[in-house]
Amino acid sequence: xxxxxxxxxxxxxxxxxxxxxxxxxxxxxxxxxxxxxxxxxxxxxxxxxxxxxxxxxxxxxxxxxxxxxxxxxxxxxxxxxxxxxxxxxxxxxxxxxxxxxxxxxxxxxxxxxxxxxxxxxxxxxxxxxxxxxxxxxxxxxxxxxxxxxxxxxxxx
Numbered sequence: 001x002x003x004x005x006x007x008x009x010x011x012x013x014x015x016x017x018x019x020x021x022x023x024x025x026x027x028x029x030x031x032x033x034x035x036x037x038x039x040x041x042x043x044x045x046x047x048x049x050x051x052x053x054x055x056x057x058x059x060x061x062x063x064x065x066x067x068x069x070x071x072x073x074x075x076x077x078x079x080x081x082x083x084x085x086x087x088x089x090x091x092x093x094x095x096x097x098x099x100x101x102x103x104x105x106x107x108x109x110x111x112x113x114x115x116x117x118x119x120x121x122x123x124x125x126x127x128x129x130x131x132x133x134x135x136x137x138x139x140x141x142x143x144x145x146x147x148x149x150x151x152x153x154x155x156x
Contacts, residue, residue: 002098005137006036006063008056008105009130016131023138031093031145033138036063040105049107057110060102068100070117072109073133077120082154085140086147093148103133 024033038059041052064070069092080088092099101121102113114120123136146153 001031001093001096002065003031003033003092003141004036004063004065004068004098004100005033005103005134006038006060006100007103007130007134008038008040008060010037010039012131012134016134019135020138023135023142026142027145031089031141033141035134038063043106053105053107053110054112056105057113060104060109060113061116064100064102065098068098069095069119070100070102071119071121072102072114072117073104073123073137074109074114074117074120075122075125075127077122079122079124082140082143083147086144089141089144090148101137103130103137106130 020035024035027033038056041055043049043052102109102117104110104113123133123140128136143154145151
């Protein structure tokens with residue numbers, strides 16, 4: 001199974017790239033994590049914000065590989081504990097389909113992206129900076145995988 005992290009935003013600082021890559025490389029081939037970066041829509045004081053969100057979302061949807069289960073990262077989504085995420089990861093792996101995790105830009109995902117998603121996942125009640133979300137997701141997916149394997153990385 002491949003997990004695609006499709007995230008709006010490019011040109012991340014080196015510490016973000018290194019943090020993400022550190023956890024992504026720990027995952028095995030059978031549960032690999034792949035980042036797809038999407039260029040953010042144009043924003044200015046005079047631009048139409050909805051147009052920027054729609055532009056980003058159109059690119060996000062176009063980047064989803066075929067036959068993926070779509071999971072939208074959304075503040076109104078379901079929050080999982082680490083053990084619940086591990087259970088979810090096992091279910092995804094047993095299902096056999098690849099996963100596309102959609103992370104919107106600074107103003108979130110469009111309604112169309114949210115409607116296309118089969119699941120909605122909220123990482124926190126807190127507002128998290130988008131660069132940290134990449135590292136956080138990679139670490140949590142690795143942690144969930146380690147739980148499924150009985151690896152000592154996650155200690156209860």
